[in-house]
Amino acid sequence: MPSIGVKLYSVFFKFMLKHRLQNRFQNPGSNVGGGGSFGVTSRPEEETVAAANPSFTDGVATKDIHIDPLTLVSVRIFLPDTCLNFSETLSKPLSRVVESDPNLNGLRRSSYGSAINNVSSSNGVKVKHAHNQDNYRRNSYGCSSDGVGLKSENGTYRGYNPMGNNFRKLPVMIQFHGGGFVSGSNDSESNDFFCRRISKLCDVIVLAVGYRLAPENKYPAAYDDGLKVLHWLAKQSNLAECSKSLGSMQGGGADLRKSDGQWHVADAFGASMVEPWLAAHGDPSRCVLLGASCGGNIADYVARKAVEAGKLLDPVKVVAQVLMYPYFIGSVPTHSEIKLSNSYFYDKAMCILSWKLFLSEEEFNLDHPAANPLVADRGGPPLKQMPPTLTVVAEYDWMRDRAIAYSEELRKVNVDAPVLEYKDQVHEFATLDILLKTPQAQACAEDIAIWVKKYISLRGHEFSY
Numbered sequence: 001m002p003s004i005g006v007k008l009y010s011v012f013f014k015f016m017l018k019h020r021l022q023n024r025f026q027n028p029g030s031n032v033g034g035g036g037s038f039g040v041t042s043r044p045e046e047e048t049v050a051a052a053n054p055s056f057t058d059g060v061a062t063k064d065i066h067i068d069p070l071t072l073v074s075v076r077i078f079l080p081d082t083c084l085n086f087s088e089t090l091s092k093p094l095s096r097v098v099e100s101d102p103n104l105n106g107l108r109r110s111s112y113g114s115a116i117n118n119v120s121s122s123n124g125v126k127v128k129h130a131h132n133q134d135n136y137r138r139n140s141y142g143c144s145s146d147g148v149g150l151k152s153e154n155g156t157y158r159g160y161n162p163m164g165n166n167f168r169k170l171p172v173m174i175q176f177h178g179g180g181f182v183s184g185s186n187d188s189e190s191n192d193f194f195c196r197r198i199s200k201l202c203d204v205i206v207l208a209v210g211y212r213l214a215p216e217n218k219y220p221a222a223y224d225d226g227l228k229v230l231h232w233l234a235k236q237s238n239l240a241e242c243s244k245s246l247g248s249m250q251g252g253g254a255d256l257r258k259s260d261g262q263w264h265v266a267d268a269f270g271a272s273m274v275e276p277w278l279a280a281h282g283d284p285s286r287c288v289l290l291g292a293s294c295g296g297n298i299a300d301y302v303a304r305k306a307v308e309a310g311k312l313l314d315p316v317k318v319v320a321q322v323l324m325y326p327y328f329i330g331s332v333p334t335h336s337e338i339k340l341s342n343s344y345f346y347d348k349a350m351c352i353l354s355w356k357l358f359l360s361e362e363e364f365n366l367d368h369p370a371a372n373p374l375v376a377d378r379g380g381p382p383l384k385q386m387p388p389t390l391t392v393v394a395e396y397d398w399m400r401d402r403a404i405a406y407s408e409e410l411r412k413v414n415v416d417a418p419v420l421e422y423k424d425q426v427h428e429f430a431t432l433d434i435l436l437k438t439p440q441a442q443a444c445a446e447d448i449a450i451w452v453k454k455y456i457s458l459r460g461h462e463f464s465y
Contacts, residue, residue, distance in 0.1 A: 002344060002396060002426055006436055010344040010426065017183070017346075020046065021353045024182065024215055039212030039221065041072045042185030049185070050192035056081040060196045064187065065275060067232045071212060073225045075232075076186045078199040078206035083168050083281040171286035171456035172278070173204045174229060174302070176211065178293025178428055180327065180346065180354035181222055186210040193434040197442075198290070201449040204456065205282055207233070211298065214358040219370055222358075226298040227305050233284050234316040240279035241315075286456045289321040290448075292431045293346070294354075296326030296403075297370060303387055304380040320455040322448055324392040325427050326403050329355065330372040331365075334401035343398045344426035351399075373406045384413035390451050391417065392444060394425035420447055 002010075042049070052062045061079045066072075175198070177184045177191045185191065186208035199206045211225035291299030299321050306318040329337075329351060341348040355371060356364055365371075369378040391407045393400040400421070410417035422429065422440045433441035 002424055003438070006344065006426060006429075006438070009435060013345055014347065014350070017180075018350055021180075021182065021350060021357065024357055025353060038070070039072050039217040041074060041210040041212055042187065043183055043213070046183060047185065048189045049187050050189045052076065052187070058196065060199050061277075062192070062196075063277070068228060071225070072210070073212065073228060074186065074210040075229060076192070076195070076208040076210070077275075077277055078195045078208065079277050079281065080170070080199050080203060080205075082203055083170055083205075168281060169283040170281050171202075171204045171288060172233065172282050172284055173198065173202065173206045173288045173290055173452075174226075174233070174299075175206050175208045176226060176289075176291040176295030176298040177208065178291075178295050178327070178431060179213070180351065181214045181294045181358040182354050183213065190432050190434045194292075194431045194445075197433075197445050198448065201445050202288075202452050202456075203449075204288065204452075205278070209298075214354075218357075219359050219363065219368075222294075223298055223301045223370065226302040230287075230302055230306060230313065230316060230318075233278070233282075233287070234313050236275050236278050237282070237284045237315050239274045284316040286458075287316050287318050288452055288456060289318060290324070291322070291326065292324040293428055294327040296323035297328070299323060300326065300373065300389075301370070303389075307381040307385050307387070318387050320388045320390070320452060322390045322392065322452065323403065324430060325394055325397050325399060326373075326391070326406075327351070328371065328373055328399055328402040328406065329366050330374065330402060331367045334405070336398050336401040340396060340398035340400075343396050346399075346427050348398055372402075374402070374409065382413070383410055384415065386410060386415050388416040388455060390448065391419045392430070392448070393419060393421045394427055394429055395421060395423050396425065397427040399427065418451070420444070 052064045054061050054063050059081050061081070062076055064074055064076050066074045175186075175191075175195055177186055177188070179185075187210065191208060195206045195208050198204070207229065209226060209229050211222040213222070289299040289303055291297065300323060303318055303321045306313060306316070329348075333341075337348060352366070355366070355368075359365070359368060359370070367375050369375060372378075389407065389410055391403050393403050404419050404421075407417045407419045422444060425438065425440050429436060429438055430441040430444040
């Protein structure tokens, strides 16, 4: 069973959420900033916002980017300091692939459907140990760093030097927060804490998406915003390559001058539009989607659209996705929906209310393609074309059975789609760890890192169960 603290916090959380949902449902016109395409991407009056910090104070630098002039859609970039410390990471011996407390093995309930043979069916996921202490840590990319002059005295990371070409390239993970489509934000303290943890463990650049919320912007606004970020990432990569190409054509690279202690780029097409952190360190050909709760629905939609787009998204390639307790529902209840309908944090009644706020009155249907991944007329590419999909579920989450069923459908068509279920846990247990503080949340993040690195490593499947 969940701890007493989790139960008490769940009662408070459900009371506040139910009150807010009912107010929005009964008074849709009173929502601040509602209406129009500009939209609302956060509700500061409801949650504490974590300020962006462009210095590597805790190993990850962050900054916010507004990517669309017509809407409030934004991304928060999480850049791990390993992008500049490649030589140091190579020199450290590796005792374990992922830092892990051996006592956490019992915290993992079980895993299903993994294509890897050495999965424990009773004690959960095993962490693979290195057999030789002289082995060095294998990273996702091999490259030396060249960060001279790019950090100020207070540690703020300025960007990148376009003349240098020895920057370490990291995979890119696009993350979608939860909140039932009506609350939550990419810069909340809980989401900031989770993304920092994932960025360090997976050794990736995380782009946390601030998508438009309902009821100010109903379906498909949030889904369109997720796809918009994927196109923005492709545009950034193409602009960076174009700048490099034109710089080399002029002979000797782009003309640089140092003014006021910062780097400026001149005579390079598109340089003013290039995001420097992504241009220096991002590798969009190794892109992973991660969504928590309703963010899992958005991630799955974006993955399907990426499959449909194919090479039109070059150089972006979605190599895997992680669905953490996705916000799936349907008109025919599953066993967990009946047994756990009044479970912790998000009970079924509040979930249905949030779907009514997200879908228009004419479109509202629990078997809507956005809500139920198992409907026959969902559309999109065949399931066999979907990228590898890791599904994370909690034992006391009423949405778990439908998420597991979707994973089973993927495995039937030979998609690598394991399921990790965590004992005694509730919906959003891993992404609300700044409040719940459960050891299973750390174990979950480590398990995600182990699985994801199979698909973002350039050295083969060195990370496996």
